[in-house]
Amino acid sequence: xxxxxxxxxxxxxxxxxxxTLDCTYDTSDPSxxxxxxKQPSSGEMIFLIYQGSYDQQNATEGRYSLNFxxxxxSANLVISASQLGDSAMYFCAMTSTGGSYIPTFGRGTSLIVxx
Amino acid sequence: xxxxxQSPRHEVTEMGQEVTLRCKPISGHNSLFWYRQTMMRxxxxxxxxxxxVPIDDSGMPEDRFSAKMPNASFSTLKIQPSxxxxxxxxxxxxxxxxxxxxxxxxxxxxLTVV
Numbered sequence: 001x002x003x004x005x006x007x008x009x010x011x012x013x014x015x016x017x018x019x020t021l022d023c024t025y026d027t028s029d030p031s032x033x034x035x036x037x038k039q040p041s042s043g044e045m046i047f048l049i050y051q052g053s054y055d056q057q058n059a060t061e062g063r064y065s066l067n068f069x070x071x072x073x074s075a076n077l078v079i080s081a082s083q084l085g086d087s088a089m090y091f092c093a094m095t096s097t098g099g100s101y102i103p104t105f106g107r108g109t110s111l112i113v114x115x
Numbered sequence: 116x117x118x119x120x121q122s123p124r125h126e127v128t129e130m131g132q133e134v135t136l137r138c139k140p141i142s143g144h145n146s147l148f149w150y151r152q153t154m155m156r157x158x159x160x161x162x163x164x165x166x167x168v169p170i171d172d173s174g175m176p177e178d179r180f181s182a183k184m185p186n187a188s189f190s191t192l193k194i195q196p197s198x199x200x201x202x203x204x205x206x207x208x209x210x211x212x213x214x215x216x217x218x219x220x221x222x223x224x225x226l227t228v229v
Contacts (some may be wrong), residue, residue: 033216043204045220091158093218101146101212102171105158 002027004092006106013082014114020067021077021109023092031097034075036066039108040088048090051075052097082113117141119221121207127227133195136224139188140209148218149182149192150206158206164190165212197228 003026013019025034036048051059051066059066067076075094079086089110095103120139128134140147149161162172164184175182179198184190194201204225210218 035217037220043225044222045206045208047217047219050217095216095218097216101165101210101216102160102163103148103216103218107157 002029002032002094002096002104004094004104004106006092006109008109009107010110010112012112012114013079015084016081018078018080019082019111021079021090021092021111023075023077023106025073025075025092025094027094027096029096033095033097034066034068035093035095035103036064036075036077037091037093038086038088039091040085045091049077079111084113084115087111087113119207119209119219121205121221121224123224124222125225125227127229128197130198130228131196132228133193134197134201134226134228136192136205136207136226138190138192138207138221140190140207141211141219142188144209144211144219145187146210146212146218147184147190148206148208148210149190150208150220152204152206152223153202161192161205194226197226199228202227 005024032053034051038046049061051068063080065078089108091108092106122137147164152158161174162182167184182192204223206223208218208220
């Protein structure tokens with residue numbers, strides 16, 4: 001069974017600073033994918049970034065990067081140069097790419113960016 | 116490209132009424148998911164379809180909930196009869212299991228049962 005743990009219910013960051021949102025996972029599947037989603041107050045779930053378990057380099061998408069440490073089973077999201085619009089809930093998720101494709105989501109982290 | 120399209124966006128209904136939520140997945144995606152999100156329980160997977168076939172419906176709360184996917188471009192989630200505890204945001208999501216598995220969500224259907 002897969003499990004995603006997000007230990008930070010809430011995080012605060014000053015505008016223009018970087019912030020790291022933690023995510024650890026557990027799976028017995030050798031092949032899997034890790035995702036981060038943003039859910040602003042308007043409610044939609046926005047895909048941010050994807051990391052495959054066999055990818056050699058950490059994924060980056062603009063100001064978002066995924067700090068993938070396979071041995072530690074962690075997939076932390078780093079947001080650089082925070083903006084007020086980054087205030088939202090952030091969800092870490094994973095899915096197996098070699099078998100069941102049913103995704104597992106964490107409970108989320110609420111990020112508030114201060115001006 | 117059009118994303119996952121859900122309707123209605125908002126629905127308020129009385130207890131006991133039938134509710135039907137609709138979803139059009141992204142064209143070419145072969146996997147479809149229905150999720151329910153509440154403050155108390157977070158994001159819960161209700162049912163997963165692959166190639167229009169229900170693969171895992173273990174998350175469907177009870178017999179009042181049913182889901183269908185008659186073709187690759189349409190799915191419904193039906194609640195009959197509805198109860199106040201069904202009030203939640205219902206998300207439809209789709210992915211292509213042959214290509215990366217990234218899951219894309221619709222904007223959600225906000226259901227309130229009074």
